[in-house]
Amino acid sequence: MQLLILTLAAAWALTDGAAAGGRAAAPAAVAAAVTTPPMGWASWNTFAARIDYNVIKAQADAMVSSGMKDAGYEYVNIDEGWWQGTRDAAGNITVDTAEWPGGMKAIADYIHSKGLKAGIYTDAGRDGCGYYYPTGRPAAPGSGSEGHYDQDFLQFSRWGFDFVKVDWCGGQAEGLDSRSTYQAISDAIGRATAQTGRPMVLSICNWGNQSPWNWAPGMSTMWRTSGDIIYWGQTPSMDRVLANFDSAQHPSAQSPGHYNDPDMLIVGMPGFSAAQNRTHMGLWAISGAPLLAGNDLTEMSAETRAILTNREVLAVDQDALGRQGVKVAEDQTGRQVYSKVLSGANRRAVLLLNRTTSPASITARWSDLGLGGAGTVRNLWTGADVGTYTGGYTATVPAREAVLLTVDAGAVTPSPTPTPTATATGAIRGAGSGRCLDVAGGSQANGAQAQIWDCNGQVNQRWTPTGAGELRVYGGKCLDVYNQGTADNTSVVVWDCNGQANQRWRFNSDGTITAVGSGKCLDVPGNATANGTKLVIWSCNGGTNQRWTRT
Incomplete structure (x- = not known):
């Protein structure tokens, strides 16, 4: 069964202090509920539908006694199974009072008595x-x-x-339209809040169908971006963790109070090692994702508790800027660097992720992070500074694990790009063809093809690098790897600047230009030299068709 918690996201730039475009305004009654990713516990992953008053009470008690409340966890969310679909003659929901003495208000009151907040669950459909x-x-x-x-x-x-988490099983079975259905639900929550004065976080749970990151920020706090991270009865899987992490990469949708949701945590559930738990927690933290624990808090080990309550890791997730971390480098397949801009001057959270089956050295370059000069590196899991480095930092990462760091460059002014001429607007000439990087037909439409053409100094050949690593043309369009592709021969186009990794480029000392999101180079296919040859990305090889000069 697909279950999820969803919130809103809004467009946000990925560099210090720069907003990236507008967004639909969320109803005040909903948006006022949160300013950082929700943290708490949800019943589904451990208990499925076998829940009652005593189960939930015990978890609320354990959230307090374990120190999780003090660490920032506050929601106790009752998932599917609390209600069997019964209503009274007036249509009001009724529950089994043998399982829920005093009804649902009683359990909400108990949760509140512990200084916590209460969550509940329903579906958008009839069944x-x-x-x-x-x-x-x-x-x-x-x-x-x-x-x-x-x-x-x-x-x-x-x-x-x-x-309130609103699932999509009935909605999917009935063929409902996600956007209009959840808008009706959001509106209903707004009307309820107007009567009671109690805001409710709306968690949209339609599993990423119909691209909720494109519309959910205007109506909710969080939205699921994929299927369940674990299905009832399954053993936790790092493959599923990584798949859900990948599906949640929509940074332009995220901002304070609005979050991509890769689903509840499986940290501490049977079948996962401590290293896997740390990697999972690090992936969610670098994403700025909601943190809803799913393990049995009454049987939590000290090791699991330490992972879930690591204050420095939680601070990355809860950073006030609300940014989502993005992939900024992948020099070799499966050896990835993710960066999240943090509040304060020149601070980044950095995740080194090794998806391969062997230990690997992975380097975070300051230029990829939008930093310059020296940076102090801290390992968040060991809680120790590892040194101050200039230019970058390399760590050996075990197979299928991640290292979570912060880099603090203090008052150092970020370097726009590694080349001294990077801030000047001008042409970019291909070494092999002698022709210039050009937008086909002078078009300003999204998706217009990048090509080579005789250098003519016109506006569609004038490119401006930015401190974010963009190559801008016409002022507001960016050189873009189409559809965030990473494969050889993916088209290079222009698109509205949005701060995503597929619009970030790095000038290299050998004249090549690397697409940060893919780790591949701007390439003229087949060493062609003819006007109108369309540009792509390709594995870097240093050929003349991949070398460029700025003029």
């Missing part, structure tokens, strides 16, 4: 996930909120819930 995928309880027809949006969300608010 929720408990009908289509019964897990621990009989199939439950009618367990969705379709036809009762205003009634249900008002009831949740009156019960005292602060967070």
Whole structure:
């Protein structure tokens, strides 16, 4: 069953202090609920539908006694299984009071009594996930909120819930339109808040269908970007962790109060080692993702507790800028560098990820991070400074693991690019062809092809490098690797500047220009020299068709 927690995201630049474009305004009643990624615990990964008052009470107690509350975890979220789809004659939700003494208000009140916030779950369709995928309880027809949006969300608010996750099993089965359906739900939450004064975080859970990162920031706090990180009864898998991490890479959608959601954490669940737990936690932290633990807090080991409550790692996730970390280098396949801009002058969180099956040396170059000069490197898992370095830092990363660092360049002024002429606007001439980097037909349309053409000094051949590593033309268009591609022969085009890694370029001392997002070079295919030859990215080889000079 696909289950998720979703929030809003908004366009945000990936360099210090620069906003990247507008976004739809979220309803104030929803947006006011959070300013950093939600942190808490959710019942699904450990308990599935086998939940009741005592299960939830025990987890709330453990969140406090374990120190997780003090570390910033605050939501206790009741997932699927609390309700079997029953309603009274007026259409109000009813529950089994043998399982939930005092009803759902009683458990919300108990959670609040511990200084925590309460979350609840429903589906956008008529029949929720408990009908289509019964897990621990009989199939439950009618367990969705379709036809009762205003009634249900008002009831949740009156019960005292602060967070609601809205799943998509019924919505998918009925062929509903995600965007309009979740907009109706968001509007209903806004009306409920207007009556009760209690904002509720909306977590959209449609598993990334219909690209929620393009529209969910205007109506929610968080939105799921992929399927479940674990299905009931499965053993945790690093492959699934990495797949969910990859699916959540939509940095232009994320900003304070609005987050891509790669799903709940599986840190501390049976089957994962401490190293895997740290890697998983580091991936979510560099992403600025919601952190909703899914392990049994009442049986948590000291090692798991230390991973979940590492204050320096949590500070990366919770950084006030709300940026999502992005891939800035992959010099060799599977050896990746991710960077997240942090608040404060010239500070970055850096994740060195080794996806290969052997230990590997991975280098974070300051130029890829938008930094210059010397930077102090700190390992967040050991809690120790490892030294001050100029130009970059290299670490050996075990197979299928990650190292999480911060780099603090203090008051050092970031270097725009490694070349002294990088800030000047001018032409970029191909060494092999003698022709210039050109936008086909002088077009300013998104997707217009980059090509080589006789150098003529016209505006479609005048490129301006920026401190973010962009190559701008016409002022607001950027040289772009189409669709964030990484494969050889991917087209190079121009697109509205958005700060993503596929619009960042690095000038190298041998004259090559590396596409930061793919680690491949700007290339004239087949060593061609004819006007109109379309440009691509290709594995760097130093050939004359990959060498360029600025004029």
